[in-house]
Amino acid sequence: MILALSRQTVRQTWRPYAGAFVALACGVVLIALTVNLIGAVEATSHVAGVSSADRTQLADLSSMFGFMAAISLFMAMFVVASTFGFVVATRRRELGMLRLIGATPRQVRRLILGESGVVALAATVVGCAAATLLTPAALWLLRDRGVTSLDLHAPAPWIAWSIAVPCGAGVALLGSWRASRRASKTSPVAALQEAGLERRRLTFWQSVIGGLCVATVGTVIVLSTRIEPLFALIVSILLPEVIVIGCVCFGGILFPFLAARLAAPFARRNVSARLARDHVRTAVRTPAALAAPIVAISSIAGALILALSFTADWTTALDREQLRAPLVVEAGSRAAVAAVGADPTVSVADARTTVPVRLGPDGETEDVEAVDLGTTVAARGLRAVRGDLAALHGSSVAVSETYASDAGVGVDDRLKARLDGATTRWRIVAVVADAPDLYGEVVVSRDLVAARAAKAPAGLVFVLPRRGVAASEARASLERSLAGTHSQVLSADTWIDRTDDQTRAANNLGLWVLLGPAGLYAGIAIVNAILINSSQRRRQLRVVAQLGGTPQQLRAMAVWEAGLVGAAALATGAVATGFVGWMVRHAIASDVAGAPLTIPWFPLAGVVVTCTGLVLVAALVGARGATRA
Numbered sequence: 276m277i278l279a280l281s282r283q284t285v286r287q288t289w290r291p292y293a294g295a296f297v298a299l300a301c302g303v304v305l306i307a308l309t310v311n312l313i314g315a316v317e318a319t320s321h322v323a324g325v326s327s328a329d330r331t332q333l334a335d336l337s338s339m340f341g342f343m344a345a346i347s348l349f350m351a352m353f354v355v356a357s358t359f360g361f362v363v364a365t366r367r368r369e370l371g372m373l374r375l376i377g378a379t380p381r382q383v384r385r386l387i388l389g390e391s392g393v394v395a396l397a398a399t400v401v402g403c404a405a406a407t408l409l410t411p412a413a414l415w416l417l418r419d420r421g422v423t424s425l426d427l428h429a430p431a432p433w434i435a436w437s438i439a440v441p442c443g444a445g446v447a448l449l450g451s452w453r454a455s456r457r458a459s460k461t462s463p464v465a466a467l468q469e470a471g472l473e474r475r476r477l478t479f480w481q482s483v484i485g486g487l488c489v490a491t492v493g494t495v496i497v498l499s500t501r502i503e504p505l506f507a508l509i510v511s512i513l514l515p516e517v518i519v520i521g522c523v524c525f526g527g528i529l530f531p532f533l534a535a536r537l538a539a540p541f542a543r544r545n546v547s548a549r550l551a552r553d554h555v556r557t558a559v560r561t562p563a564a565l566a567a568p569i570v571a572i573s574s575i576a577g578a579l580i581l582a583l584s585f586t587a588d589w590t591t592a593l594d595r596e597q598l599r600a601p602l603v604v605e606a607g608s609r610a611a612v613a614a615v616g617a618d619p620t621v622s623v624a625d626a627r628t629t630v631p632v633r634l635g636p637d638g639e640t641e642d643v644e645a646v647d648l649g650t651t652v653a654a655r656g657l658r659a660v661r662g663d664l665a666a667l668h669g670s671s672v673a674v675s676e677t678y679a680s681d682a683g684v685g686v687d688d689r690l691k692a693r694l695d696g697a698t699t700r701w702r703i704v705a706v707v708a709d710a711p712d713l714y715g716e717v718v719v720s721r722d723l724v725a726a727r728a729a730k731a732p733a734g735l736v737f738v739l740p741r742r743g744v745a746a747s748e749a750r751a752s753l754e755r756s757l758a759g760t761h762s763q764v765l766s767a768d769t770w771i772d773r774t775d776d777q778t779r780a781a782n783n784l785g786l787w788v789l790l791g792p793a794g795l796y797a798g799i800a801i802v803n804a805i806l807i808n809s810s811q812r813r814r815q816l817r818v819v820a821q822l823g824g825t826p827q828q829l830r831a832m833a834v835w836e837a838g839l840v841g842a843a844a845l846a847t848g849a850v851a852t853g854f855v856g857w858m859v860r861h862a863i864a865s866d867v868a869g870a871p872l873t874i875p876w877f878p879l880a881g882v883v884v885t886c887t888g889l890v891l892v893a894a895l896v897g898a899r900g901a902t903r904a
Contacts, residue, residue: 295355295391295398298799298800299355299394299395301402301796302347302354302355302402303402303403303439304402304405305793305796306347306443307403307436307438308406308435309344309792310344310438311410311432312336312410313337314434314435315429316333316336316427334639336422339788340788342512346789347796350793350797350800351442388452390451392447395443395448399444402443403439410429410435414427420787421784477525481524484521485525489521492517495514495858499862502858502862503862504589504862505709508586508859511858514855514858515574515575515579518851519851523567523570526567527562529843529847530562530844531555531558533846534839534842534843535552535555535556537842537846538835545831545835547831547835550828550835551835551839552835554832561808562840564804564807564808565801565808565837565841565890566841566843567800568804569841569844571797572793573845574852575793576794577882578851578852578856579786580882581856581859581879582855582859583786585863587778587782588863588872589866590711590775592870594712595771596656597710598655598656598713598737599656600623601746602737602738602746602749602753603737603738604737604763604765606626606734606760607733607757607761608761611733611761612624614760616736618749618752620740620741620748621740622739622740622742623739624736625647625653625655625738626733627644629642629715630727631643632692632693632694632727633693634693635690642717643672643717643718644717644718644719645719645720645721645731646719647721648720655713657707658708659705659707660706661685661686662686664707667704668722669723670701670702671701671703671720673704673706673707673717674705674716674718675706675708675709675717675718677711678716684703685706687702688703689701689702689703690702712771712774746766794885802889802892802893805837805890805893805894805897806893829898833895834898836894837891838891838894840890842887844886845883849883856874
């Protein structure tokens with residue numbers, strides 16, 4: 276009986292649940308699409324004949340899509356839970372009427388959960404079907420935009436369905452469960468109220484979860500002076516989510532307060548602004564529901580944009596600090612590498628050579644740096660932060676600080692390796708400083724992999740001129756020696772600048788992949804929340820109109836309300852972004868003195884402008900529809 280009543284209620288009062296349906300369906304599309312992308316990568320990695328370089332690219336894609344899936348799931352849980360809570364809060368009078376005619380709190384709670392289940396069923400079916408249709412287009416777009424050069428094929432759709440359906444249903448029921456508990460406590464008197472003031476008192480769980488988030492941020496602040504760059508980068512990925520959750524827990528108090536303060540200069544001179552301020556100041560669910568997706572996308576996107584930019588600054592500073600060779604040759608062939616070493620003006624020609632080796636307990640293929648220790652130390656500044664590089668010979672290996680941290684290994688540990696059909700255990704003799712542009716995460720003696728090193732493709736050659744030979748003179752001589760070999764001789768500064776540009780271009784492409792779907796979903800959620808609010812405020816606007824408000828004033832009031840809440844949410848996101856950026860920057864500056872500071876103003880401004888535009892346009896459209904009715 277309750278389920279039948281739930282279906283009937285959704286069918287008759289479809290307007291508020293239409294927004295919840297859109298939010299959940301888009302969330303299911305987002306989750307299923309990322310699962311399909313990961314499945315396509317995994318299926319391609321098991322195809323016979325895939326080269327080592329392709330496997331490395333597939334591993335990077337898998338990590339990228341996994342991170343995208345985490346962001347997608349977080350955004351879906353966040354937005355859908357907020358939307359369902361908002362929908363239930365707008366039905367206070369209706370729920371009060373049910374209580375007035377004898378419905379028990381348990382029946383009200385079951386009714387809300389049943390309605391959410393009906394909406395979740397429809398949304399998951401539509402979302403999974405849409406994701407299946409969009410997957411081939413997404414794979415084509417990834418190849419077209421240069422994210423991958425591989426031809427990825429869509430996996431079987433049932434894999435994504437089996438993950439997206441329970442995720443979508445679970446997110447809907449989880450979001451509506453909290454709202455149903457609040458709805459079950461609705462008093463029968465609510466049916467007789469002409470206006471209702473929402474309570475601002477925090478629930479027990481809001482206080483606990485919000486307090487934990489505040490404590491986490493406080494701990495990071497205390498430890499920020501001792502955080503290493505690598506750990507700071509990891510924290511920069513996770514901390515925005517903690518900040519967002521804390522803001523939502525206190526959102527019913529935080530956003531009305533901030534919006535009212537932002538309205539103060541305008542409320543004195545503008546009637547619509549004053550009405551908007553008064554409504555926002557007394558509301559709870561409306562500001563919180565609208566601010567939720569704005570805070571989420573602005574905090575996560577802003578922090579990630581800054582973190583990637585500062586990481587590029589860090590690697591560039593490491594390159595400048597360690598690179599000792601004044602010239603870098605981009606060799607076009609192995610003959611060109613030999614010609615560099617034979618040039619009479621060259622003292623040291625340190626060729627960068629990487630070979631594929633199966634490493635670790637899982638036997639995954641990774642690129643290993645094969646070095647001649649003397650030339651690499653002289654040209655690239657290879658140095659140990661722990662252990663002794665002099666022991667790097669035979670079946671020994673050095674690993675970078677990042678690799679040691681990720682794999683949980685250190686000096687004197689053994690690293691399992693499979694080479695030429697034989698399984699050996701290399702002893703780690705040193706942990707070297709991070710410098711990903713200069714050498715890899717795993718470094719071995721060239722003699723250990725001599726056969727493979729001899730067949731490795733040509734790459735970079737770091738050049739030290741002979742004593743008494745100027746770098747310009749050596750460069751001119753090398754250009755003559757390498758004429759017709761499709762090689763290029765660069766100064767160290769030029770090579771570092773070019774590498775930095777390539778890194779930032781790759782970061783921008785990665786941001787497009789990571790944040791594109793989540794940003795689109797956040798945009799839909801922003802518009803959705805505003806339109807739901809507008810559709811539920813017709814009665815209130817009619818009362819204001821009867822008191823003398825003109826349609827222009829009513830539309831202006833709606834735009835002011837959305838703009839004030841949006842500004843408060845963006846201000847909160849800016850604070851979160853600034854804090855994360857400061858933490859990462861402080862760790863980098865402590866590690867490398869004189870590291871450059873590059874703030875990507877254009878992408879950050881793009882986030883602000885896009886959110887502001889969506890808020891104002893959706894508010895204007897919703898206000899026109901509400902005032903016309």
